[in-house]
Amino acid sequence: MPKEKSHLCLCLDCGGQRQLLGNCRLCDSAQTPEAITETLIFNMELGYPTIEEAINKFESYLDAAYDAGFKSMIVIHGYGSSGTGGGIKQTIRRHLEGNYYIPKVNHYYFGEDLKAGSEAYEELRKARSSIKKHQSHFLGNAGTSVLLLG
Numbered sequence: 469m470p471k472e473k474s475h476l477c478l479c480l481d482c483g484g485q486r487q488l489l490g491n492c493r494l495c496d497s498a499q500t501p502e503a504i505t506e507t508l509i510f511n512m513e514l515g516y517p518t519i520e521e522a523i524n525k526f527e528s529y530l531d532a533a534y535d536a537g538f539k540s541m542i543v544i545h546g547y548g549s550s551g552t553g554g555g556i557k558q559t560i561r562r563h564l565e566g567n568y569y570i571p572k573v574n575h576y577y578f579g580e581d582l583k584a585g586s587e588a589y590e591e592l593r594k595a596r597s598s599i600k601k602h603q604s605h606f607l608g609n610a611g612t613s614v615l616l617l618g
């Protein structure tokens with residue numbers, strides 16, 4: 469389960485640590501925050517949303533993450549076996565394959581293609597060396613996708 473910590477940013481008005489979305493809790497600044505880490509981990513299934521809710525929330529986070537300067541986003545969307553969870557995976561991947569999120573997402577990988585030693589994983593590590601510490605989330609995991617933000 470991703471922690472709130474992975475969404476931490478710096479407030480450019482008060483210099484405190486703040487959350488990605490909404491106003492700064494410390495100074496109520498509405499200014500775009502700055503990412504503290506390179507990678508945002510986002511769980512689309514959290515709170516059992518409908519497909520539409522999950523996609524809307526994802527798009528809000530993607531916009532904010534891009535503006536804050538995050539370099540990668542690990543999206544947990546589940547395995548797509550059945551029910552709403554399945555629909556979330558199918559929908560987000562259809563959007564990725566349809567290039568809906570260009571230029572914010574300039575490249576993406578499906579977790580099942582990211583196996584240790586695979587070409588895709590080597591390519592990802594070259595593009596985002598800091599991603600390695602988060603690999604337990606996505607390595608060979610068809611319930612996740614990794615997005616490289618432009």
Ligand SMILES: [Zn+2]
Pocket residue numbers: 479480481482483484486492493494495496497
């Ligand atoms: Zn602040």
